[in-house]
Amino acid sequence: MAKVMMKGNEAMALAALKAGCKAFFGYPITPQSELPEYLAKHMPKYGGVFLQAESEVAAINMVYGASGAGVRVMTSSSSPGIALKQEGISYMAGAELPAVIINVMRGGPGLGGIQPSQADYKQITRGGGNGDYYVIAYAPEDLQETVNVIKEAFDVADLYSNPVMIAVDGLIGQMMEPVDVDMEVSKRELPEKTWATTGTQGKRPPVNINSLYLDPLNLEKHALKLAEKYRLIKENEQRYELVNMDGAELVIVAFGTMARIVRSAIELLSEEGIKVGLLRPITIWPFPEKAFNEIPDSVKGILSCELSTGQMIDDVKIANNGRLPVGFFGRTGGMLPEPEEIVSAVKAMLGGLKHE
């Protein structure tokens, strides 16, 4: 199919349908409401279930039930709503249930605002709920990439039996862009869901979906099993893009909408003869630590650019492991920087580095 103009939230919904999503449970919240609205209209044609829940808490628990019953299921929300879903996400991680959760991030804390933000980075990349767990999290930068990772995310969720979050912001949700929802994406070989509650049908012993292990030894075994899964995910699922790295003096680390603004800043800088590269995480968990091995020797420093007061910078520092100076530039609360602001931040950092 050729590219067509679509609004981000609607294209995300359509991508889920194309990926075989058969159930959606959600609750209205700006700036993602067009996504459930689209599914309310189109899900019946795909033979699936759409239900507007009484709350985000109920919605994620409906996702738990449907996923436990072996069906491809999704929910979507925005930051405050995702906060409410954390209980259910923790239970799903504990019970090893797959699902795709779309988070169209807005400013916080509290009710915050409705403009684009990346201030939920830590909540997303540290699990978010109680216990020793992670969700796999993609942070695409444009609509085509968003659609592609959503289609892949259902496979990834099923492969690892783990929730997968798509962390975009209100800009991607609300903006119209040309997109091809039928673009081929890589498929995974998936295990059969033998654990799903379908009723025994008299053919097998009962199964149980559960995150309770009262014996601490058993809970430790379970936690170690999950840890081994997360190690595999870190090994196999880190995804990133490197731009303009050859001979770069400085590398900017940025994801999502911020990465797009950084691209413009890099062009402006190159017009002035300043070579700056972009390391763009596409997965924010697992964080693409491998990418940092590819930073060339010409680079004198790393600038973490975020739509927050500085959250990813901690992961940048861990991945950098003391090798290069790390600086920060950010706007938050729903404010988006002009490329010139990033240009100034780069020049300031390079100037400072020369004095060292």
Add this chain to the structure above:
Amino acid sequence: MSKIVFQRTKGLTEKEFSYCPGCTHGIIHRLVAEVLEELNILDKAIGISPVGCAVMNYEFFNCDMQQAAHGRAPAVATGIKRVRPDNIVFTYQGDGDLASIGTAEIVHAAHRSENITVIFINNAVYGMTGGQMAPTTLVGQKTTTSPFGRDARLCGEPIRMSELLATIPGATYVERVSVHDPANVRKAKRAVKKAFEIQMKGLGFAFVEFISTCPVNWGKTPQEALNWAKEHMINYYPLGVFREPKEDAQ
């Protein structure tokens, strides 16, 4: 030749119950399990375990089970039933679970008339956590968090879930039963059976509230607890049918 007059229902596993002596969870489990067997729906049943004393009843019911977060069982049941309408889906929830933290989920499951069966155990306390006050604790009843007796001015009058749910148009069937004596056990079983038959017919939300006992947290012997349930609980929580499908109305 001897004749078998009683045996374990296929609806229960061989696992020993984890309940305290005199607690009526065991009787209620058996009633639910017998009904699943008798209606021949055990192999398509999916139950939801709550948080509370019955949290591990996934080890007792001999069918597929999902364990839910505290109070969320009706939402989990909704998720299952919507994607697997041909299965029989039931929740089993206590009063802390259903009448306190899970009020939104139960009210809206009834409101949507989800085609599920809800078994609600009301023993007027939080049992698992050690006998704290529940929304269902009677006025004057002493618990670990109402050590001077429940004061209605501070904590409100106990909530009557059956009466509350019966005001919702989507609640197809609502009945309150008790298991404090054999006659009531038989009546209770008929209610459970009806609640599953309503689901099998696709008629919508079916809810059976059990007056239950908690001898340990009530500080009573099993027999005293049964007597207390009869004398005090049923006095405040009257037994009977609060809603039923039109064709069944007397």
